[in-house]
Structure formats: C-alpha cells, structure tokens
Amino acid sequence: MIFRLSIANIKITIVLMILVSLLSCFGRSSRASRHVSRIKEGVAKWNQWRTEHPNAKIDLEGANLRYMNLKGINLEGAYLLNANLEGAYLEGANLTNSTLQKANLERAILNNADLSDSILRGTRLKEANLRRTTVEEADFRATIMPGANLKGSTCIYSAFHRANLKKANLSGSMLSHSIFKGANLKGANLENANLEEASLEKADMSKTNLKGANLKGTNLLQANIHGSNITKKQLKSTLNGDRTIGTQFKEK
Numbered sequence: 001m002i003f004r005l006s007i008a009n010i011k012i013t014i015v016l017m018i019l020v021s022l023l024s025c026f027g028r029s030s031r032a033s034r035h036v037s038r039i040k041e042g043v044a045k046w047n048q049w050r051t052e053h054p055n056a057k058i059d060l061e062g063a064n065l066r067y068m069n070l071k072g073i074n075l076e077g078a079y080l081l082n083a084n085l086e087g088a089y090l091e092g093a094n095l096t097n098s099t100l101q102k103a104n105l106e107r108a109i110l111n112n113a114d115l116s117d118s119i120l121r122g123t124r125l126k127e128a129n130l131r132r133t134t135v136e137e138a139d140f141r142a143t144i145m146p147g148a149n150l151k152g153s154t155c156i157y158s159a160f161h162r163a164n165l166k167k168a169n170l171s172g173s174m175l176s177h178s179i180f181k182g183a184n185l186k187g188a189n190l191e192n193a194n195l196e197e198a199s200l201e202k203a204d205m206s207k208t209n210l211k212g213a214n215l216k217g218t219n220l221l222q223a224n225i226h227g228s229n230i231t232k233k234q235l236k237s238t239l240n241g242d243r244t245i246g247t248q249f250k251e252k
Helices: 002-040 043-052 232-237
Strands: 134-136 154-156
Touching: 002 043
Parallel strands: 134 154
Antiparallel strands: none
C-alpha cells in the first residue's frame, strides 16, 4: 500500500511540474506578444513606454521582429533568446545588457548600436552590418558571423571564443583585450585594427589581412597565420614574439 501511494505521489508531482512549466511558457509567450504589439506601434511610443516603466521586464523570447524598422529602439536588458531579427534595422539601438543568445540577426543593420555587456552566444550574425558599434565586455562565444561588417567598431574586453568570423570586415576596429581563442578568422580583414593585448590563441587567421594592425602584446600561441600578410616586425611585437609556438609564418 505504501509503495502504491509513493508511486501515486510521484505521478502527481510530475503532473504538477509539467503544468507549472506549461503555465510559465504561456505567461512568457503572452508577455512577448504584448511587447511585440507595443513595438509595432512605433519606436517613439515604445521608448516612451520604457521611460515610464524603467523596471519592466522585457521578455521577447522567440519574438518575430524580422525586417522591422527599429532604429534607435531601447531594448536595454531585453530577453531576446531565439528571437528572429533577421534583416531588422537596428541602427543606433540600445541593446546593452540584453540576452540575444541563439537569436537570428542575419543581415541585420546594427550600425552605431550599443551591445555592451550583452550575451550573443551562438547568435547568428551572418552578413550583419555592425559598423561603428560599441561592444564592451560582451559574450560572442560561438557566434556565427561570417561576412559580418564590423568596420570601425569598438569591441574591447569581449569574448569571441570559437566565433565564426570568416571573411568578416574588422578593419579599423578596436579589439584590444578581447579573446578570439579558437575563432575562425580565415580571410578576415583586420587592416589597421587594434589587437593590442588581445588573445588569438589557436585562431585560424590564414589568408587574413593584417596590414597595419597593432599586435603589441597579442597572444598568437598556436595560431594559424599561414598565407596572411603579417610582417616580422608585427610578429616580434606580439606577446610570444619569436617564441610563437606552432604559428605558421611566411612573410610575403
């Protein structure tokens, strides 16, 4: 009898847990829907509402905002997990402290946006335009952003571990103190970029354009720079200098 009661109690507990989970998902979906409706009323009205409700939780998980004009929108602290922002116009947007993990931002326009302290782990940013963006202490780990344009952006003290930046444009960008460990930078443009004290350990930088790049104190341990245009002078200025281990180098 006691054994049968225990099984019954376990079943009831499981059912209750499922119900709580479903109610939580429904509540979150309902909040996201309300927020999307407000955003569709226009950025000016949305930003005004944010000013009037500074402590409101902005839950936009899974929201569909693709190709919307969101120029200058205030999404500070917003929860945008799995949100679809493909092709969205987000120039000058405030995305500080936001969660954009696994969101779709392919071909989105993010010029002059602020992504500082945001989480973009696993986010899709293929061919996105991030010119002159501000990115401080953000998490771009495993981000998928081949062909992205980050020209003239400020990406300092940020994490780009294992990020796919193949053929990305990072020319003239401030990238000091950021970590690109294991990142794919094959064919990327890093001309005149500032990589002072950044870490490119085990990064694939083959055929990368490093003309005029500042590599003072940069960690190139086991990085692949085969086919890049790095100079001996640049190499000597790195953290590893002539002791760079595993680095393939051939000055053109």
